[in-house]
Amino acid sequence: xxxxxxxxxxxxxxxxxxxxxxxxxxxxxxxxxxxxxxxxxxxxxxxxxxxxxxxxxxxxxxxxxxxxxxxxxxxxxxxxxxxxxxxxxxxxxxxxxxxxxxxxxxxxxxxxxxxxxxxxxxxxxxxxxxxxxxxxxxxxxxxxxxxxxxxxxxxxxxxxxxxxxxxxxxxxxxxxxxxxxxxxxxx
Ligand code: SF4
Ligand code: SF4
Numbered sequence: 051x052x053x054x055x056x057x058x059x060x061x062x063x064x065x066x067x068x069x070x071x072x073x074x075x076x077x078x079x080x081x082x083x084x085x086x087x088x089x090x091x092x093x094x095x096x097x098x099x100x101x102x103x104x105x106x107x108x109x110x111x112x113x114x115x116x117x118x119x120x121x122x123x124x125x126x127x128x129x130x131x132x133x134x135x136x137x138x139x140x141x142x143x144x145x146x147x148x149x150x151x152x153x154x155x156x157x158x159x160x161x162x163x164x165x166x167x168x169x170x171x172x173x174x175x176x177x178x179x180x181x182x183x184x185x186x187x188x189x190x191x192x193x194x195x196x197x198x199x200x201x202x203x204x205x206x207x208x209x210x211x212x213x214x215x216x217x218x219x220x221x222x223x224x225x226x227x228x229x230x231x232x233x234x235x236x237x
Pocket of ligand 1: 126127132173174175176177180181182183184187188192
């Protein structure tokens, strides 16, 4: 199924791809090609009403994310640093039946800010493309890609940091351009 407009958009960028687009190599290439355009789009988004934009972005997320199988991808778990707090470390170590000392030594490190992070990329708990501790995964894992979080247009830098790695983010943001009838030469 195509979301209205995306097919013609893809034709205009001279690439035809099934929708939603989940090919990570294609997405990486597009991210480079569309870098300047995306900076202009972010400038446009910054000036929109936050509440209306949050609603639109969340609607797109709800429409698009069920069409993308995270277990076919796993790219966030393969490529991101995961922050953990004390409660999360306590919960997961208890679930795994390990003392905190053992758990910390095996899985944790201190990040630059002094925060605890998982000490491996890809994450230790990724098996294939699936999380082996899904019910006990960390808050940051549950939140990603954060399209349900208010004030989307104040988090554009962070969201676009992941544009080239996450098919959900790529498809939501490209569909958003179409739904807002945004043209790169209109700014
Ligand atoms: S804990 Fe699970 S969801 Fe979170 S990064 Fe690791 S594998 Fe992914
Ligand atoms: S959230 Fe994005 S990067 Fe992570 S597994 Fe799902 S589609 Fe892939």
